[in-house]
Amino acid sequence: MTLYTGDCLHEMKKIADASVDLVCLDPPHWTQKTHTLKTRDNATTYQFHDRWDGIAAYRDFMRPRLAECARVLKETGSIFLHCYRTASHHLRLILDDVFGMANFRSEIIWHYKRWSNAKKGLLNSHQTIYFYSKTACYKFNTMFTEYSPTTNLEQILQDRARDENGKSVYRKDASGQVISGRFKKGVPLTDVWELPYLNPNAAERVGYPTQKPMLLLERIIKLVTDEGDTVLDPFCGSGTTLVAAKRLNRHAIGIDVSAEAIALTQKRLEHPIRGSTYLSKTDAKNYHARDRNVAAILQTLDARRVPNNKGIDGILRKDDNGKAVAVRIQREHESLQEARALLLKACQNKGFGRKILIRTSRVAQNALFDTQVVDDKLVVIDSCQFLIDSILTP
Ligand SMILES: C[S@@+](CC[C@H](N)C(=O)[O-])C[C@H]1O[C@@H](n2cnc3c(N)ncnc32)[C@H](O)[C@@H]1O
Incomplete structure (x- = not known):
């Protein structure tokens, strides 16, 4: 200096x-x-x-x-x-x-x-x-900045193209289906x-x-x-x-x-x-608006928050062979089954790659979820806090 x-x-x-x-x-x-x-x-x-x-x-x-x-x-x-x-x-x-x-x-x-x-x-x-x-x-x-709270999943995921009049439209495949693109980085x-x-x-x-x-x-x-x-x-x-x-x-x-x-x-x-x-005041307003715990976990995953969606909390910055990876954090009083159902429903027909469900508690656990990989598309991972709690409270 x-x-x-x-x-x-x-x-x-x-x-x-x-x-x-x-x-x-x-x-x-x-x-x-x-x-x-x-x-x-x-x-x-x-x-x-x-x-x-x-x-x-x-x-x-x-x-x-x-x-x-x-x-x-x-x-x-x-x-x-x-x-x-x-x-x-x-x-x-x-x-x-x-x-x-x-x-x-x-x-x-x-x-x-x-x-x-x-x-x-x-x-x-x-x-x-x-x-x-x-x-x-x-x-x-x-x-890039965060999406506004009113942005919906389609706006975040779907590729855009210009039509014959130069108007911006969603990109579609040969059968007329909207193509889900890779995760966009946020709003410039x-x-x-x-x-x-x-x-x-x-x-x-x-x-x-x-x-x-x-x-x-x-x-x-x-x-x-x-x-x-x-x-x-x-x-x-x-x-x-x-x-x-x-x-x-x-x-x-x-x-x-x-x-x-x-x-x-x-x-x-x-x-x-x-x-x-x-800083935290600004961030709190823009980013942690919904659930502090969810926002904190998303930050550790290098994921961007998806506002305004019932089943998906975030999308990883990394993709899965060109497909976006959706993330849901299990809520405090939510069973893993409920969290799974919400995540899968929100992902339906959206062209996602793997989906990640972060387990944060043992509420009404089902044996099905004791293994890490549930099927080839849904992966359940324990949050750090959950792991620590499991070790300290057997
Ligand atoms: C608006 S203040 C800058 C405040 C600064 N951005 C901060 O965050 O503290 C303008 C500064 O310009 C300095 N200044 C005025 N005329 C100057 C000159 N001819 N050359 C260098 N500095 C000058 C003043 O002393 C004053 O500190």
């Missing part, structure tokens, strides 16, 4: 041309305010100025600094510029000039929940992040990111004004870099980008004009904290 104190326009001159994989910046945003915040123990006050003699002065400040960002980026590199509504439209035009309109990739809307609004007008609950690449051959690691990440704002009690909060959540930076870093790559944040503030990069085994360079910000970044890098409650 490399840290520089000073104006990033000058400090970036120390960085070689085409040596950085990702520039991620959250500069002053023309809020016409001085941002001040105290640490939780009231011992330190952090501050930075964001007051300008008109918008032209702000544009003149940002343009040469963004040009320096472009110079240090590799041909495969990308820039993510964090903006507020105050000046995002100005910044986008500068980015078009510096990187070229053809290299505009996405306007990311970071959306979060807020509950109060002291001002007249609409409650502001998003910020914008512009994603540009240096060239067309930029590095990009496609990410969209440009609207639903991530919570850093709340006042978050463990990772260090008392720096406008500190960004680590989850946001981790997502950006994973999207366009690999382990060992270099990330630059020329307005690093409390160092969130650098801490996220360190956690993900990337090299990072941080610059800030404030010596206090650099000292704080240094301290955070020595003891990185990421609020775990914070």
Whole structure:
């Protein structure tokens, strides 16, 4: 990790041309305010100025600094510029000039929940992040998210094709039967990111004004870099980008004009904290919505959850000779026979390969299920917890 104190326009001159994989910046945003915040123990006050003699002065400040960002980026590199509504439209035009309109990739809307609004007008609950690449051959690691709770099994499994009018339809075989494809990886990440704002009690909060959540930076870093790559944040503030990069085994360079910000970044890098409650809240909402135990077991199996289905809880990422593998977890008060019946019914005529039933309890057990393989298609496997309980309570 490399840290520089000073104006990033000058400090970036120390960085070689085409040596950085990702520039991620959250500069002053023309809020016409001085941002001040105290640490939780009231011992330190952090501050930075964001007051300008008109918008032209702000544009003149940002343009040469963004040009320096472009110079240090590799041909495969990308820039993510964090903006507020105050000046995002100005910044986008500068980015078009510096990187070229053809290299505009996405306007990311970071959306979060807020509950109060002291001002007249609409409650502001998003910020914008512009994603540009240096060239067309930029590095990009496609990410997938979970299916929404209303997605049904057919949508997850069935292959799609274009009909003669170019309309997307389910792919069918010669006899007109819908073809079940391999398991899809999930929904490709969209440009609207639903991530919570850093709340006042978050463990990772260090008392720096406008500190960004680590989850946001981790997502950006994973999207366009690999382990060992270099990330630059020329307005690093409390160092969130650098801490996220360190956690993900990337090299990072941080610059800030404030010596206090650099000292704080240094301290955070020595003891990185990421609020775990914070992540679990989001995950809990999106993923563990149905049954915590089921979700936890699915995670250990490298399976994706199937929402909205009575018999199938998940589908393995690995397939069985080109066919999807369905998984059901036996519920607490459900016999293995009941679980089996629900799983087999849900799988009927869907073109699955093997089905896996995870045994979690001995409720009304049938001798039939004492062997692991019940038939060539249904496999019963004991959950780790079940095995441990069997050993400890004979
Ligand atoms: C919006 S804050 C960044 C907050 C950061 N993303 C975080 O999570 O803590 C903007 C930062 O830019 C710094 N800054 C302002 N002008 C600068 C300049 N010319 N060069 C480098 N840093 C500058 C400020 O000191 C402030 O820390």
